[in-house]
Amino acid sequence: MLHAAVVLALLTLALAWPVPILLARAQWTARAPGTALALWQSIALAGGLSMIGALLTYGLIPFGTNLARGLAALARATIDQRLPPRAGVEHVFALCCAVILGTHLLLNLIATVIRSERQRRRHLTLVELLSQPYPEHAGTRVIDHAAPVAYCLPGATRSITVLSAGMLDLLAPGELRAVIAHEKAHLRQQHHTVLLAFKSWHSALPWFPIANRAETAVALLVEMLADDQARRVVDDGTLARAIVLVGTAGEPGTATDALGPLDAPPHPADMVTPRVRRLTGGQPPLPLPARAAVLTAATALLAVPTALLLLL
Amino acid sequence: MASLGELERAIMDVLWDTGQALSANDLRDRLALQSSVTATRKELATTTVLTVLSRLENKGFVSRDRGFRPHQYRAVTSRAEHTAELMHEVLGSAPDREAALARFIGNVSPQEQQTLRQLLDGIPRQHA
Numbered sequence: 001m002l003h004a005a006v007v008l009a010l011l012t013l014a015l016a017w018p019v020p021i022l023l024a025r026a027q028w029t030a031r032a033p034g035t036a037l038a039l040w041q042s043i044a045l046a047g048g049l050s051m052i053g054a055l056l057t058y059g060l061i062p063f064g065t066n067l068a069r070g071l072a073a074l075a076r077a078t079i080d081q082r083l084p085p086r087a088g089v090e091h092v093f094a095l096c097c098a099v100i101l102g103t104h105l106l107l108n109l110i111a112t113v114i115r116s117e118r119q120r121r122r123h124l125t126l127v128e129l130l131s132q133p134y135p136e137h138a139g140t141r142v143i144d145h146a147a148p149v150a151y152c153l154p155g156a157t158r159s160i161t162v163l164s165a166g167m168l169d170l171l172a173p174g175e176l177r178a179v180i181a182h183e184k185a186h187l188r189q190q191h192h193t194v195l196l197a198f199k200s201w202h203s204a205l206p207w208f209p210i211a212n213r214a215e216t217a218v219a220l221l222v223e224m225l226a227d228d229q230a231r232r233v234v235d236d237g238t239l240a241r242a243i244v245l246v247g248t249a250g251e252p253g254t255a256t257d258a259l260g261p262l263d264a265p266p267h268p269a270d271m272v273t274p275r276v277r278r279l280t281g282g283q284p285p286l287p288l289p290a291r292a293a294v295l296t297a298a299t300a301l302l303a304v305p306t307a308l309l310l311l312l
Numbered sequence: 313m314a315s316l317g318e319l320e321r322a323i324m325d326v327l328w329d330t331g332q333a334l335s336a337n338d339l340r341d342r343l344a345l346q347s348s349v350t351a352t353r354k355e356l357a358t359t360t361v362l363t364v365l366s367r368l369e370n371k372g373f374v375s376r377d378r379g380f381r382p383h384q385y386r387a388v389t390s391r392a393e394h395t396a397e398l399m400h401e402v403l404g405s406a407p408d409r410e411a412a413l414a415r416f417i418g419n420v421s422p423q424e425q426q427t428l429r430q431l432l433d434g435i436p437r438q439h440a
Contacts, residue, residue: 119401123398123401125371126394126397126398127398128317128320128321129320129321129324129373129394130391130394130395130398143395143398143399144395145395145399147399147403149399149402149403149415149416150415150416151402151415151416162402164399179416182416183416219418237435237436237437240431240435241432241435241437243416243417243428244428244429244431244432244435245432246416246417247417247420247424247425247428248420248425248428248429248432270421270424270427271418271420271424272417272418272420272424272428273424273427273428273431276428276431277431280431280434280435
């Protein structure tokens with residue numbers, strides 16, 4: 001049990017610091033955004049599993065030789081209200097930490113999901129009252145506002161894509177098709193669930209520098225995945241033009257200024273330039289063997305803590 | 313028959329455009345006038361209008377003045393204010409925004425805008 005606890009603790013450290021830093025800096029992710037996204041999810045899951053697992057296995061050392069026996073002995077000790085003689089303060093402390101951390105992560109996820117669902121519903125109600133259906137595309141609505149904006153609202157039964165009048169004004173028909181294809185790809189590939197999970201992880205562990213980095217990296221990868229779907233509808237140049245035109249439209253003193261002070265901090269990292277560069281730079285997709293290797297690593301990352309917890 | 317959502321929007325449009333309080337009968341007449349132009353909506357029953365109005369009241373878009381018979385309904389907030397509220401949420405300045413609204417382009421810093429403008433010159437102009 002001690003060996004398992006040590007290995008899990010080392011894995012936690014690796015997944016909390018060097019691994020995400022390296023991945024956030026890696027250049028290949030733009031050439032295989034789907035594969036990179038799978039790896040990020042695996043890192044987050046494996047990291048959480050190892051962290052709780054390390055505390056749990058360490059705390060259960062005096063109770064039994066493996067996880068199942070340890071948990072059974074812990075249950076008995078709780079009922080009898082008698083700790084085994086070898087159990088010290090440090091073991092009880094580790095067990096408490098494991099329970100608190102697990103509960104905290106779970107409750108935070110539930111709260112994030114409920115809050116976002118409530119906001120999404122209220123937003124949808126407002127959008128439906130304020131917008132007109134866009135006749136050429138099903139599930140697309142236009143809102144009368146000068147700022148060029150496009151976004152999607154995922155829903156359990158129906159999802160909609162919202163365009164602003166400013167967006168229709170700004171873009172040529174081909175560019176607009178690219179934007180719509182991009183947003184529909186978000187909806188089809190359920191990107192909001194991934195974003196929500198990482199947002200919840202970040203808000204649960206705000207003091208964890210990596211959570212912030214992971215959330216930003218995942219947000220960019222999701223945009224690249226949607227861009228890749230839009231590339232099936234239009235050529236790369238048209239999509240790149242659409243991205244640049246919208247990205248440079250919000251100059252101070254123009255449309256967005258009419259909304260009053262926008263005190264939202266801009267993204268610390270450049271979130272748009274990498275998308276344009278991969279469209280104009282002629283980067284080939286990552287070769288299949290390399291992608292397979294990354295996916296294997298992602299699977300192994302999840303398998304190691306699971307095996308340590310269940311088999312030891 | 314128009315869906316409830318479409319009716320809600322049509323009623324709010326009338327209330328926003330007139331800017332004054334109307335009874336359910338007034339609203340029905342005005343909607344009937346519109347539908348004679350578009351010839352898409354069947355004659356509305358006043359009870360249907362009342363149903364939609366109470367839904368809108370529950371959602372906080374419409375207020376009811378019970379001092380009159382029949383009751384008078386008016387829009388709580390103007391269309392422009394609602395739009396501003398919505399866009400505020402979309403553009404990410406609402407502090408407690410949880411809903412992951414995936415915008416086509418998020419907030420771009422002035423420095424990045426500069427970079428993007430330079431990139432634009434290198435993109436060949438294509439006509440779709």
